[in-house]
Amino acid sequence: MSNPSPAQVATPDLDMSRTMPSGAKPMIRFSGICKAFGSLVVLDDLDLDIAPAEKVALIGPSGSGKSTLLRVLMTLERPDKGSIEIDGAPLWHMPKNGGLVPADGRHLREMRKNVGMVFQQFNLFPHMSVLRNVTEAPVHVLGIDKDEADARARDLLDMVGLRDKVNHYPAQLSGGQQQRVAIARALAMRPRVMLFDEVTSALDPETVGEVLSVIRDLAHEHNLTMLMVTHQMGFAREFADRVCFFYQGRILEQGPPDRLFNDPQNERTQAFLRAVLES
Amino acid sequence: MIWDWDYALEVLPKLLDALIVTVQAALVGFVIALVLGMLIALARRSGRLWLSVPVGALAEFIRSTPLLVQLYFLFFVLPGFGIQTSPFITGVIGLGVHYATYTAEVYRAGLDAVPRGQWEAAWALDFSPLHTFRSIILPQALPPVVPVLGNYLIAIFKDTPLLSAITVLEMMQVAKIEGSETFQYLEPLTIVGLLFLIVSLISAVLIGRLENHLGVLRRI
Numbered sequence: 397m398s399n400p401s402p403a404q405v406a407t408p409d410l411d412m413s414r415t416m417p418s419g420a421k422p423m424i425r426f427s428g429i430c431k432a433f434g435s436l437v438v439l440d441d442l443d444l445d446i447a448p449a450e451k452v453a454l455i456g457p458s459g460s461g462k463s464t465l466l467r468v469l470m471t472l473e474r475p476d477k478g479s480i481e482i483d484g485a486p487l488w489h490m491p492k493n494g495g496l497v498p499a500d501g502r503h504l505r506e507m508r509k510n511v512g513m514v515f516q517q518f519n520l521f522p523h524m525s526v527l528r529n530v531t532e533a534p535v536h537v538l539g540i541d542k543d544e545a546d547a548r549a550r551d552l553l554d555m556v557g558l559r560d561k562v563n564h565y566p567a568q569l570s571g572g573q574q575q576r577v578a579i580a581r582a583l584a585m586r587p588r589v590m591l592f593d594e595v596t597s598a599l600d601p602e603t604v605g606e607v608l609s610v611i612r613d614l615a616h617e618h619n620l621t622m623l624m625v626t627h628q629m630g631f632a633r634e635f636a637d638r639v640c641f642f643y644q645g646r647i648l649e650q651g652p653p654d655r656l657f658n659d660p661q662n663e664r665t666q667a668f669l670r671a672v673l674e675s
Numbered sequence: 676m677i678w679d680w681d682y683a684l685e686v687l688p689k690l691l692d693a694l695i696v697t698v699q700a701a702l703v704g705f706v707i708a709l710v711l712g713m714l715i716a717l718a719r720r721s722g723r724l725w726l727s728v729p730v731g732a733l734a735e736f737i738r739s740t741p742l743l744v745q746l747y748f749l750f751f752v753l754p755g756f757g758i759q760t761s762p763f764i765t766g767v768i769g770l771g772v773h774y775a776t777y778t779a780e781v782y783r784a785g786l787d788a789v790p791r792g793q794w795e796a797a798w799a800l801d802f803s804p805l806h807t808f809r810s811i812i813l814p815q816a817l818p819p820v821v822p823v824l825g826n827y828l829i830a831i832f833k834d835t836p837l838l839s840a841i842t843v844l845e846m847m848q849v850a851k852i853e854g855s856e857t858f859q860y861l862e863p864l865t866i867v868g869l870l871f872l873i874v875s876l877i878s879a880v881l882i883g884r885l886e887n888h889l890g891v892l893r894r895i
């Protein structure tokens with residue numbers, strides 16, 4: 397190996413890209429992801445590996461590309477460059493004639509089954525009961541028998557503490573309750589990866605806790621890989637195995653929460669944490 | 676001029692027969708407008724420019740030219756291309772196509788009002804495009820625009836006298852024929868007006884009920 401550059405010597409455990417528990421095969425691998433909206437570069441040659449069942453919190457200033465990273469993984473946005481692999485299989489490409497070609501709709505649909513997402517605005521279907529919100533996709537997408545889907549939906553709603561609300565409509569629920577239904581709805585598809593994009597930002601302060609506690613339980617009890625964009629540093633600290641600090645479409649610094657929050661190396665991380673912890 | 680009851684009662688049955696033709700023309704025209712309008716709205720939303728641009732341009736053209744001209748065009752020009760149909764069918768197609776360009780705008784407004792997050796949630800849950808549209812988007816897009824669509828039904832109904840220009844025997848045409856035979860126009864035309872009024876009022880009540888029903892559905 398050639399001599400390490402001085403910067404690397406100065407920050408030995410400050411890996412700029414793919415820090416993952418060594419040895420594991422990544423559940424998700426982002427390689428050289430670029431995304432721009434017009435002239436605005438939102439993701440800038442981003443690399444990131446995430447281990448199976450790892451819980452990763454994404455933090456950083458507004459506009460730094462955190463949501464966009466989740467959205468390209470959910471296939472809501474198409475990256476301009478780079479590749480994403482889910483459990484070794486390419487997401488935006490598919491094998492053909494020994495090479496890789498851009499994925500078609502069918503491949504994207506198949507790959508998307510691995511990933512579930514919870515949105516800031518809940519996005520429950522307002523014309524469906526709580527139960528139907530949770531069973532609609534298992535029945536119509538996975539082809540699960542309706543009774544079985546019902547039973548499973550009830551279990552999930554039980555888990556998020558909403559067993560008695562199955563026949564309600566979203567408009568009859570508080571924000572926190574709606575968000576818990578949205579979590580149950582995403583889980584009903586049995587994804588291997590769950591994405592949470594500022595899922596408590598639209599909530600009244602008094603209902604934030606109930607949603608976080610559901611996510612906390614999920615993190616403990618399930619073998620899910622979880623990526624969470626959050627502005628709540630306290631929750632990121634207790635929830636995450638690893639925290640990634642985004643800045644202008646790159647991950648400037650990452651590491652275990654204790655290290656990153658107590659001893660940030662990069663001065664932009666320091667400035668960001670100072671700003672959010674003071675507010 | 677005084678009202679002639681005997682004459683009025685004599686023309687009434689003929690006008691009621693013609694009312695059936697009028698109502699049929701309006702209803703069939705409306706169904707065409709509802710279906711074709713949705714197709715136009717979908718074509719215009721499509722990302723495929725070869726589809727959205729020509730359909731959009733044609734719809735704009737039809738919407739901004741008079742229905743009467745279009746009816747004449749269908750009636751006198753199409754047979755020249757070897758397309759022969761009855762005046763009724765020609766008229767109903769004319770009404771339906773013309774009003775489809777209006778209902779397309781209504782659908783568009785309804786579809787645009789469904790938040791983007793609904794499409795994204797459906798996408799994330801892996802619904803097929805058809806299921807997304809039919810079970811997630813349409814049930815949210817349609818109820819708010821039902822009153823506007825209903826108003827177009829009444830508008831179509833009130834435009835049916837234009838079909839008399841292409842010899843369809845709807846109420847107006849029958850009233851004119853009757854009047855021209857006896858030179859008594861007051862009774863047939865008055866009856867036609869009253870019948871229009873009655874049917875419009877009934878439709879308005881029915882549409883109002885449907886609207887209430889949908890409103891209740893949305894609020895539960």
Ligand SMILES: Nc1ncnc2c1ncn2[C@@H]1O[C@H](COP(=O)(O)OP(=O)(O)OP(=O)(O)O)[C@@H](O)[C@H]1O
Nearest residue numbers: 433436438456457458459460461462463464465642
């Ligand atoms: N569809 C789009 N079209 C144009 N610009 C977009 C689009 N989506 C996102 N952007 C822009 O890209 C930038 C990065 O957006 P992104 O949502 O990824 O940031 P973020 O880190 O999640 O920020 P926040 O903390 O505010 O949610 C923002 O400036 C945003 O305005």
Ligand SMILES: [Mg+2]
Nearest residue numbers: 462463464625
């Ligand atoms: Mg965001």
